[in-house]
Amino acid sequence: MERASLLLALDFGGTKLTAGLTALGERRWRAHRRVPAPPGSNAQSDREIMMALVQDMLATAELPLAAVGVSFGGPVDAARGVVLLSHHVPGWENTPLRQWLEARLGVPVAVDNDANAGALGEWRFGAGQGCDSILYVTVSTGIGGGWVVNGQPYRGADGMAGEIGHIVIQPGGPECICGRRGCLEALAAGPAIARRARECLAENPTAGKALRALVSGDVETITARHVSQAAATGDDLAQQVLDEAAYFLGQGIGSAITLMNPQRVVVGGGVAKSGPRYFEMVRAAARANVLPGMTVDIVPAALGDDAPLWGAVVLAGDLLN
Amino acid sequence: MERASLLLALDFGGTKLTAGLTALGERRWRAHRRVPAPPGSNAQSDREIMMALVQDMLATAELPLAAVGVSFGGPVDAARGVVLLSHHVPGWENTPLRQWLEARLGVPVAVDNDANAGALGEWRFGAGQGCDSILYVTVSTGIGGGWVVNGQPYRGADGMAGEIGHIVIQPGGPECICGRRGCLEALAAGPAIARRARECLAENPTAGKALRALVSGDVETITARHVSQAAATGDDLAQQVLDEAAYFLGQGIGSAITLMNPQRVVVGGGVAKSGPRYFEMVRAAARANVLPGMTVDIVPAALGDDAPLWGAVVLAGDLLN
Known part of the structure; x- marks a missing residue:
């Protein structure tokens, strides 16, 4: 193991591509690039954009690259380093991403999904530091999660924990997009919040003034972010919709706590930026759904959108042990 | 570590007391005693009965006793070896059972709750052998569970996983006895099955002939065991009640699989003796409640009522490592 060497972290998200460069033992980025995935992008164009970012970053690097970690926004076979599928970007089916990157970069590569990577990142560098067990939950377009138990990442029998x-x-x-009904994602993720807000606005033609104003009256364009923004300005309808979603999330987290009794739950993703009231509601619902004596410690992610990228750093660093 | 030495396993259940004696590395009982806890028993009388069993077993033992493992039917602080509470037997509150036994037997003692012990037992000696992760579920008067993950027992932040x-x-x-509504235990444990059978019999005065006959018409005395027995003889009403309970159990196990993706789920306890149709219903409900690609491997416990006792053997053996 060479101590003075670089670790490269890549995050293939559904809508953006991020790369970060750090050194073994460091906790800051020597370089960091984030670009939106262009409309109509596919697996090949995403890989090419990512490689351009990487070459740009490595061009001025003063140390040798030692290893690469990758966070991917979709199901991954981490053991083989193969992307199984992207729900957002076409063409990723059964892509041997580890092999592809190792051939181009000449160093070992590890690949995991973004929820597992986020859990790893928050556990090693963020809000889960020092915990023996955490559940990381990411709430954005979908709702995903990753586990650390007994001080180790836990991926499950099929890598789907x-x-x-x-x-x-x-x-x-x-x-739900999975085909069933009443899943947590169908009740508390961004699209569910937006849909519920549109329903409530349709039922209450005079309510939600601030929310309507944010989209200039074009209710169909409402997103969860608009709902959060309107709630923050005191819009009752938006607040109620957000409270409901937070309550459902807390119910789901309560079930997870009942089953696994983790030391801490770390919540990240865009929707989790909705502020302290959102978190209070999540905590209250979780507490109402666990047994007496069970720890309910639910905190916002500390690394924000970079949680999976820091997890990729952990994956890369672990390759050198 | 002395190889040729004895391990003593004790199981304090709500209604019975069991002790087993084996030797390090052996997989059979050199001695095994099970007695019902007498009506009106309390913590002190249970301990005395257990000590009588133990003295009887040790009197003829030809090897020295090396360690003791204890399975307790209720919340336990495993780290301190203290029983926190029994929901069935009065007087157990905050009993330092490890210390009490160590003082009497002069060897190290480990204590855990029966669900964790059952998980350990089935994982090391029973239906979960060779698995990296299992969920053990015990379905009887209540519904409990224990985890092995990443090849290690996992107890959670408060020992309540x-x-x-x-x-x-x-x-x-x-x-539910926990004060909430719609918990799995309130839908699928023994008392829930008996209650639902009584409700169905009251609604359908001409149905459930075999079930009524089993209790000589005294519907109030129906237990889950009667429902299983009647279902096995083809009683439609009993079969429907049992199917419903199995379906709820499968839903709960499906949620656990969705969250943790264990390699195998092992189901023990009295209700799990209801036969192959019960298990098929549990599996079908679980499959309908997980994502495509997730392993659904649900099997009956192999060690029967002795799963926690074999787990106690594991606890005892681990004290010698």
Whole structure:
């Protein structure tokens, strides 16, 4: 193991590509690039854009590259370093991404999904430091999760542990992209919040003034971010929709705590930026859904959007042990 | 570590007391005693009965006793070896059982709750052998669970991991002893099966002939065991009640698989003796509640009522490492 060497972290998200360069033992980025994935992008164009970022970063690097870690926004076979699928970007089916990057960069590469990477990142460098067990939950377009248990990442028998977005919270509830009804994701992720806000606005033609104003009256363009923004300015309808979503998230996290009793739950992703009231609601719902004596310690992610990227740093560093 | 030495396993259940004697590395009982806890028993009388069993077994032992493992039917602080509470037997509050036994037997003692012990037992000696991760679920008067993950027992931040009986399956459903509604335990444990059978019999005065006959018409005395027996003889009403309970259990196990993706789920306890149809229903419900690609491997416990006792053997053996 060479101490003075560089670790490269890559994050293939559904809508953006991020690369970071750090050194073994360091906790800052020597270089960091984030670009949106262009409309109509596919697996090949995403890889090419990422390689351009990497070459740009490595061009001025003063130390040798030692290893690469990759966070991927979709199901991954971490043991083989193969991307199984992207739900957002076409063409990723069964892509041997580890092999592809090792051939181009000449160093060992490790690949994991973004929720596992986020859990690793928050556990080693963020809000989960020092914990023996954490559940990391990311709430954005979907709801994903990753586990650290007994002081080790835990991926499950099929690398699919942590799919908290697909536990059923409300039997017979709204349809989920997985085909079932009432999954947590269908009740508390960004699109669910936006859909619920549109429903409430349709039912209450005089309510939600601030929310309507944010989209200039074009209710169909409302996103979860608009709902958060309107709630922050005191819009009652937006606040109620956000409270509901937070409550559902807390119910789901409560079930996870009941089953696993983790030391801490770290919540990241865009929706989790909705502020302290959101977190209070999540905590209250979780507390109402666990047994007396069970720890309910639910905190915002500390690394923000870079949690999976820092997890990729952990993956890269672990290759050198 | 002395190889040719004895391990003593004790199981304090709610209604029976069991002790087993084996030797390090052996997989058979050199002695095994099980007695019912007498009506009106308390913590002190249970301990005295257990010590009588132990003295009887050790009187003829030809090797020295090396360590003791204890499975306790209730919340335990495993790290300190203290029983926190029994829900069935009065007087156990904050009993330093490890210390009490060490003073009497002069060897190291380890204590854990019965669900964790059952998980350990099935993992090391039973239906979970060779698995990297298992969930053990015990379905009897209550529903408990224990985890092995990454090839290690996992107890959680407060020693309460595995409380699958208290995840909410049916919001607003039947009241649970924990004070909430619609918990898995309130839908699928023995008392829930008996209650539901009584309700169905009251609604259908001409149905359930075989079930009524089993209790000589005294519907109030029906237990889950009667329902299983009647179902096995083809009683439609009993079969439907049992199917429903199995389906709820499968839903709960499905949520656990979604969250943790264990390699195998091992189901023990009295209700799990209801036969192959019960297990098929559990599996079908679990499959309908997980994502595609997730392993659904649900099997009956191999060690039967002795799973916690074999787990106690593991606890005892681990004290010598």
